[in-house]
């Protein structure tokens with residue numbers, strides 16, 4: 488399948504694995520890229536730019552296909568040394584960067600001077616247009632369904648994607664709620680040039696997370712995510728567990744007066760590591776999409792991507808084509 492996204496990134500299939508804290512290590516990125524998608528290493532999971540450089544080198548040993556790096560611009564006071572992370576990305580020969588969080592505007596000159604293609608992930612049409620304006624090559628449009636941070640507008644992909652198609656000139660992928668061939672064909676129908684998946688890629692054999700996490704995704708249905716940190720305007724969609732129930736109770740009690748100090752012990756980024764890496768499923772909140780309801784197995788990345796592409800062909804030719812013939 489050829490789309491503007493496969494052409495832009497030089498990949499066989501229009502499927503991207505979004506950056507994921509404590510999940511997006513070299514093993515997963517290489518497996519996705521080897522399967523013909525675009526695998527992405529998560530920069531900030533690496534404690535320093537030097538570690539990031541090592542992770543890129545490790546990934547390079549596992550694949551010679553295009554890979555990307557996710558740079559998440561956090562709303563924090565002690566900002567990580569982004570220019571040094573970017574330097575490590577450039578020196579590592581990586582040509583694709585997925586940005587997220589705040590606008591990448593201030594870093595665009597450094598990225599573009601190195602010939603890097605930038606795909607910015609955002610949750611609204613206005614932020615997508617801003618990304619287009621500042622020179623991003625593509626956008627990843629993240630609907631309300633998504634795991635992680637859906638923003639504060641709450642527009643699901645059924646509306647958000649066709650709105651993005653109406654407004655944007657640059658190519659974009661659908662992100663949030665994408666799991667299988669049906670998602671891909673729907674995304675293409677709504678005007679996207681491919682899809683980005685987070686949660687679905689956690690339940691793969693190569694994802695370097697604890698098996699408890701993969702089993703939890705298979706067991707979960709679409710009703711088991713919760714939105715936390717809404718009062719802080721930093722909403723995150725997570726899988727419910729004991730820690731999340733505590734957060735929800737605190738936020739219900741304190742309402743708009745909730746502060747980060749009230750819940751920090753349950754949401755601190757480093758704590759989600761205990762869930763994802765150690766398999767302590769109640770230790771903290773961890774990002775997860777509603778798409779958990781569509782995850783029923785733990786295939787390899789190649790099995791997953793091959794299945795998606797095979798079934799997408801069947802849906803387009805047989806199911807949809809068949810409707811016309813009837």
Ligand SMILES: Cc1cc2nc3c(=O)[nH]c(=O)nc-3n(C[C@H](O)[C@H](O)[C@H](O)COP(=O)(O)O)c2cc1C
Pocket residue numbers: 504505506507508510529557558559586587588608629632633634635636662663664665683684685686687773774775776777778
């Ligand atoms: C466990 C987990 C961690 C994530 N961490 C990040 C991150 O560090 N930076 C980022 O830009 N997006 C992050 N995301 C969002 C994904 O890249 C992707 O946009 C999202 O998962 C898409 O929605 P889906 O889960 O329904 O596929 C994370 C998602 C999950 C599930």
